[in-house]
Each structure stands twice: as structure tokens, then as C-alpha cells.
Amino acid sequence: MKRRSPIDAFLRDQARRRHGDLAIAAISGAAWGTAATLMLGLSGWFLAGAAMAGVAGLVAVQAFNYLLPSAGLRAFAIVRTVGRYGERFFSHRAALHALAALRPALFAGIAALPPGRALALSSGEASARLVQDVDAVETLFVRRSSAWTAAASTLAGAGAIFLASPPAAAFFITGMAAQVLALRSMGAALTAAPSAEQLTAAGRLKDALGAYVPAVAELRCFGLMEQAIDAVMARDEELSAAVRRRRDADAMLDLVQAVLAGLTLVGVAALSADASLPLAALAVLCAFAGLEGIAGLVHASREQGGASTAIARLNATISDPVGPDMAESKDRARLVGRLQIDGLALRPGERLALVGPAGAGKTTLMEALVGLRAAPPERLLIDDRPVELDHPGWARALFAYAPQDAQLLTGSVADNLRLGAPDADEAALWQALSDAQLQARIMQLPHGLHTWIGDGGEVLSGGERRRLALARALLRPAPWLLLDEPTEGLDPATEAAVVAALDERLCRTGQGLVLISHRRAPLRLTPLQIDVRGHQSASKRQAP
Structure with a gap:
């Protein structure tokens, strides 16, 4: 039977408490994702149409209606700006309130640990869990609205691309889904181990600093400063190595994301080639904007491995992060x-x-x-x-x-x-x-x-x-x-x-x-x- 996760339970409770902010963030995210995708697609259609009208001659230029597209672009730009600000503001406010409740609860949980477990937890390791681990969990709150942004951007882009080519719209949806699913599964596999090593190494470095900094006077008197610096540097090198391994994993994920994104754009462009130039431009630019729309969800998927590792470490630290033993x-x-x-x-x-x-x-x-x-x-x-x-x-x-x-x-x-x-x-x-x-x-x-x-x-x-x-x-x-x-x-x-x-x-x-x-x-x-x-x-x- 799977052990109940107190951190997951705590986060679910905080999500219920912050449902108002999270709902506004989701609506704002959907609004800016839709507006950003349609704005870029409309700008492509507008520029291509204006260029074709200019090539066709003066009569075509005079007949071309540029007022409605330009008004649409301004409207989409306003919605995108307001929506993006609202999504960032309310999602971060919910996350900061949740973390403000989580850290005291974790401290109380650590203080209430049985003596054997409490004595085994060093001050550096406890600090790392209260700071780095909690920061890693932050992405679960900040990125909660990213699914709505990604869905709205994908649907808006697919709808616009459908005007140029229904097969291109289907290919676009497939490419977007492939990026999210591939990066989610690969992200957990590639980042979990280096994330755990990075968090552990950070705790060891804090332990070393906590041990040697208060003893500077004694170290100087006994001529041991060089050995102390070497010991701290060894821990720092461990942390640097763990960070490099995590960056290597990120680089591999960046490569996979770039390949999948490039294939999606090329496929949409190829399948929209038979459409008129304005519609083809609309399709390609909507696909490009859609990639930006799913960026938040892709980032959350890539960070899932580190967040899962942090949650597991926090669960191992405490029994129930609800406050002091009543x-x-x-x-x-x-x-x-x-x-x-x-x-x-x-x-x-x-x-x-x-x-x-x-x-x-x-x-x-x-x-x-x-x-x-x-x-x-x-x-x-x-x-x-x-x-x-x-x-x-x-x-x-x-x-x-x-x-x-x-x-x-x-x-x-x-x-x-x-x-x-x-x-x-x-x-x-x-x-x-x-x-x-x-x-x-x-x-x-x-x-x-x-x-x-x-x-x-x-x-x-x-x-x-x-x-x-x-x-x-x-x-x-x-x-x-x-x-x-x-x-x-x-x-x-x-x-x-x-x-x-x-x-x-x-x-x-x-x-x-x-x-x-x-x-x-x-x-x-x-x-x-x-x-x-x-x-x-x-x-x-x-x-x-």
C-alpha cells in the first residue's frame, strides 16, 4: 500500500485555500495564450495580405481593409498583456502564500520528529530542505495555470491553422502533445537523480560552512585554515558537479524540445503550402506562437523530476506537516x-x-x-x-x-x-x-x-x-x-x-x-x- 504523502496532502489543501487566485490565474493564462497565438497569426496574415495587395497594384491597395486587422492586433495585444500580468500575479501570489504556510509547518514537523530522526538530521540538511526543497516545490504552484495556457494556445492555434489546412491543424495538435508528453517522461527520468544529488550536496556544503565558520579563531590558532578551506571546497566541488549533471540533463531536454518544435513547424508549413500566402503565413506563425504558449507547461514537465525528488525528501523528513504536536x-x-x-x-x-x-x-x-x-x-x-x-x-x-x-x-x-x-x-x-x-x-x-x-x-x-x-x-x-x-x-x-x-x-x-x-x-x-x-x-x- 502506497504511503500517504503529507506534502501532497498539504499542497492539495493549499490549492483549495487559494482556489480564487488559482482560478483567476488560469483564466488569465488562457486569455493571454489565446490572444498571443491569434495576434501573431493575424499579424502574419495581415503582412502577407498587405504585401500581396501592394504587388497587385494601386486598386488592390485601396481595396485592402487594413483597419479591422490593425484593430484586432491592438485588441489581442491588450488582452495578451493584461492576461499575462494577471496570470503571473495571481499564480505567484498563490504560490507565495502556500510556501509561507509550508515552511513554518515543515519547521514544526522537524521539531516534532522522534529523537532518533531529529538527531540524525544535520542543521545544513535541515536548512537545505527548508529552502532548496521548498523552492523546488514552488513550481507546482506557479505553473498550475500553465495547463490552461497551453490548452487555450493549442486550441486557438489549431483553429486558425484549420483555415489554411485541416491536416496541418491535426499535425500541430499532435506535435504539441508530443512535446509535452516526451519532455514530461524524459524530464522525470533525466532530472530526478541529478536534482537529488544537487539538493544533498547543497546540504553538505551548508554543513561544512556551519562547522568551520564558527571555529575560525581556533582554526587560525592551530594553523588549520588551509585544511578547512580544502574541506569546504571539496563540498563545493561536489555541488558544482551535481549542478553540471543537472545542466547536462537540461541540455538534452533542450535538444529534444528543439527537434520536436522544429518538426512541428516544418510539418505545419509543408501541409499549409497549398493555401494562399496569407493563410500559410497565418498557419506558420500560429504554430510558432503555440510553442510559446506551451512553454510554461513544458517547463513544469521538465521540473517534475526535481519537484518529485524534493517532495520525497520532505516526506522523509516529517511525519505530518500540520504544525506542532498537539x-x-x-x-x-x-x-x-x-x-x-x-x-x-x-x-x-x-x-x-x-x-x-x-x-x-x-x-x-x-x-x-x-x-x-x-x-x-x-x-x-x-x-x-x-x-x-x-x-x-x-x-x-x-x-x-x-x-x-x-x-x-x-x-x-x-x-x-x-x-x-x-x-x-x-x-x-x-x-x-x-x-x-x-x-x-x-x-x-x-x-x-x-x-x-x-x-x-x-x-x-x-x-x-x-x-x-x-x-x-x-x-x-x-x-x-x-x-x-x-x-x-x-x-x-x-x-x-x-x-x-x-x-x-x-x-x-x-x-x-x-x-x-x-x-x-x-x-x-x-x-x-x-x-x-x-x-x-x-x-x-x-x-x-
């Missing part, structure tokens, strides 16, 4: 917050430290609580339910989390803080900064809470970035606070101040705490400890 919000109301870790049951408001040497699995266990990694069987229970029995992150509403390597947004201080509480007012932001011992530093910044802190918080020091992440976690209204090395990199005085403020806040709010730290000062906050080595369930009460 199960979390449904579970929120019925969660109590009873927590059990390695057999130790914690009451609300209690404080626990996960201890053990580096590599024992402390961070992995904490990440499993919030659904960032697969939960180990039977080690974590929430409200007496093993965490692994439900979807990842099903109880995330219970936790405010400050990871060891917290990421900061490229934005202002307030932007980063409000990740923890989007509706928090400035008083709450300042209180969280005060509890994280960062208030004085932020007040010194040029615009306070609204100061731009650069890419990844580069305006701040490492310790300040860590405390900003702590303040963000403190803002989140959750019964349990999860902190992974919250004072790492702080001097003893600052660490003592942070620990004292954190103790005061926990007493004030009644929040529970699950802590990871290799430093003594934070561990004084936690009367309970669990040694996670070897998955052993050993707990003890910390001495004061």
Missing part, C-alpha cells in the same frame, strides 16, 4: 507532576542531583525527560507512567529546562528571555535576570532588555550567556526546573550569588529541581542525589 497541550491539563527517577519517587518541590562521572549518562537522562532523546525503559516515570510509553515530550509542560550548551537566538535580550514565557512583562523579565545575577549587566547595555546581542549572543561573555539561559528557564511556569551545569565557567563569587538567588527563588515558588553539576556549590541545593553510573538506582540524602 498532544502536549492536550496532556497539559491532566498532568500532576509526580516524578520518579531510577526508582526514587520525588514529591513536588523536592530537589534532586544526578551525579556520576563524565559520560555516565546524566545529560542523556535529563534530555529524555523532556523528549529530546529516547527514554530508557522503566527508568523515568511521570505520574506513574513510564516516559517511553508515550510520544516524545508528552510531559514537556512539567519542565523548565536550561541545557548545558544552551542556544541563544540572534535577537535581543527580551527575545531570548521570552522563549521561556512569551507573554511575560518586563517586570518578570527583570526579576528572572535578577535571580540569575545578570540584572546589573543587562542594565549597562545600551538599550537594556532590547539590546541586540548578536549571532548566538556574541555580545555577551560565556558566563553571561549561561546565566541568560538560566533566566529564560526561570521564566517558564513549570513545576520542575531542570538545570544542567548552570554555574559552569562562573567565578566563585558569582557562582555563590547565583546559587543563593536560586535557593531563594525555589523556596519562594515551590518549584522542584533536578540538577546536574560537577561543582560543590550548586550541589548544596539538593538534599537528594542519584548516582546514574551503570544505570544503578542508588540515592542518598546530601549532608548539609
Whole structure:
């Protein structure tokens, strides 16, 4: 049974939502295709007729009616211009609205992936799918009206050519259909593989740039800039090779299209040879204009292979691109917050430290609580339910989390803080900064809470970035606070101040705490400890 395609379902839904724009684009496309074909055919008839009248003598010239053909040409020109503008405007508007809805849905789908799949997707590959793959899908919307344009142009051209030669009209329709069918089948066969290689290579190049650009200082210090440049260039060459293979496929399709188009024109001209010169000119120029009319459909046919590849990659990335997992919000109301870790049951408001040497699995266990990694069987229970029995992150509403390597947004201080509480007012932001011992530093910044802190918080020091992440976690209204090395990199005085403020806040709010730290000062906050080595369930009460 064929797997349901969430991207196809999404695009169908967007087509229903944008049916007004798409309908206007289709009507406009049919109008400009018809007008363009008849305008060029009429201009051929007009010029040939005028030439024959001129050769026939003065009487024929005076009898030749040039007003009606010239008026017709102007009318067709106006319809063509308005129709082409309308087709472009409304088709692109529909496409841009659809893509504007698709990218956030894809981002939400990627964020909701199971931990194993999410961790396997690199940032460069995710970026490539959100940008290049979505752009490849754009043609499916922009070119939806091209079928109407092609049909109208073909029918209008065939009708005009029929006046010169019915067999020529039949040959014209056959030639037009042959181009579309041949290029559609050949396009999918020739472009699918190089398109996939191009998209994959673009992701690898972004991965390389993302890995080496942040490490420029270290690369310079260790004299490794040349090796880094070589690694990036190798990825760039892979992308260039994939682009060349795609261009080779395009060149082959161009050759096939040129041959079929040339045969169509030659056939129409040959079959219309017995007609009068004006009608023969009309037939040939209508056939030529018809080739322009099907250009959009031919282009869409040629791009079908790349679009299909992009859709397959997007389908493989997500399960259902409809937005964030709604199960979390449904579970929120019925969660109590009873927590059990390695057999130790914690009451609300209690404080626990996960201890053990580096590599024992402390961070992995904490990440499993919030659904960032697969939960180990039977080690974590929430409200007496093993965490692994439900979807990842099903109880995330219970936790405010400050990871060891917290990421900061490229934005202002307030932007980063409000990740923890989007509706928090400035008083709450300042209180969280005060509890994280960062208030004085932020007040010194040029615009306070609204100061731009650069890419990844580069305006701040490492310790300040860590405390900003702590303040963000403190803002989140959750019964349990999860902190992974919250004072790492702080001097003893600052660490003592942070620990004292954190103790005061926990007493004030009644929040529970699950802590990871290799430093003594934070561990004084936690009367309970669990040694996670070897998955052993050993707990003890910390001495004061």
C-alpha cells in the first residue's frame, strides 16, 4: 500500500485555500495564450495580405481593409498583456502564500520528529530542505495555470491553422502533445537523480560552512585554515558537479524540445503550402506562437523530476506537516507532576542531583525527560507512567529546562528571555535576570532588555550567556526546573550569588529541581542525589 504523502496532502489543501487566485490565474493564462497565438497569426496574415495587395497594384491597395486587422492586433495585444500580468500575479501570489504556510509547518514537523530522526538530521540538511526543497516545490504552484495556457494556445492555434489546412491543424495538435508528453517522461527520468544529488550536496556544503565558520579563531590558532578551506571546497566541488549533471540533463531536454518544435513547424508549413500566402503565413506563425504558449507547461514537465525528488525528501523528513504536536497541550491539563527517577519517587518541590562521572549518562537522562532523546525503559516515570510509553515530550509542560550548551537566538535580550514565557512583562523579565545575577549587566547595555546581542549572543561573555539561559528557564511556569551545569565557567563569587538567588527563588515558588553539576556549590541545593553510573538506582540524602 502506497504511503500517504503529507506534502501532497498539504499542497492539495493549499490549492483549495487559494482556489480564487488559482482560478483567476488560469483564466488569465488562457486569455493571454489565446490572444498571443491569434495576434501573431493575424499579424502574419495581415503582412502577407498587405504585401500581396501592394504587388497587385494601386486598386488592390485601396481595396485592402487594413483597419479591422490593425484593430484586432491592438485588441489581442491588450488582452495578451493584461492576461499575462494577471496570470503571473495571481499564480505567484498563490504560490507565495502556500510556501509561507509550508515552511513554518515543515519547521514544526522537524521539531516534532522522534529523537532518533531529529538527531540524525544535520542543521545544513535541515536548512537545505527548508529552502532548496521548498523552492523546488514552488513550481507546482506557479505553473498550475500553465495547463490552461497551453490548452487555450493549442486550441486557438489549431483553429486558425484549420483555415489554411485541416491536416496541418491535426499535425500541430499532435506535435504539441508530443512535446509535452516526451519532455514530461524524459524530464522525470533525466532530472530526478541529478536534482537529488544537487539538493544533498547543497546540504553538505551548508554543513561544512556551519562547522568551520564558527571555529575560525581556533582554526587560525592551530594553523588549520588551509585544511578547512580544502574541506569546504571539496563540498563545493561536489555541488558544482551535481549542478553540471543537472545542466547536462537540461541540455538534452533542450535538444529534444528543439527537434520536436522544429518538426512541428516544418510539418505545419509543408501541409499549409497549398493555401494562399496569407493563410500559410497565418498557419506558420500560429504554430510558432503555440510553442510559446506551451512553454510554461513544458517547463513544469521538465521540473517534475526535481519537484518529485524534493517532495520525497520532505516526506522523509516529517511525519505530518500540520504544525506542532498537539498532544502536549492536550496532556497539559491532566498532568500532576509526580516524578520518579531510577526508582526514587520525588514529591513536588523536592530537589534532586544526578551525579556520576563524565559520560555516565546524566545529560542523556535529563534530555529524555523532556523528549529530546529516547527514554530508557522503566527508568523515568511521570505520574506513574513510564516516559517511553508515550510520544516524545508528552510531559514537556512539567519542565523548565536550561541545557548545558544552551542556544541563544540572534535577537535581543527580551527575545531570548521570552522563549521561556512569551507573554511575560518586563517586570518578570527583570526579576528572572535578577535571580540569575545578570540584572546589573543587562542594565549597562545600551538599550537594556532590547539590546541586540548578536549571532548566538556574541555580545555577551560565556558566563553571561549561561546565566541568560538560566533566566529564560526561570521564566517558564513549570513545576520542575531542570538545570544542567548552570554555574559552569562562573567565578566563585558569582557562582555563590547565583546559587543563593536560586535557593531563594525555589523556596519562594515551590518549584522542584533536578540538577546536574560537577561543582560543590550548586550541589548544596539538593538534599537528594542519584548516582546514574551503570544505570544503578542508588540515592542518598546530601549532608548539609
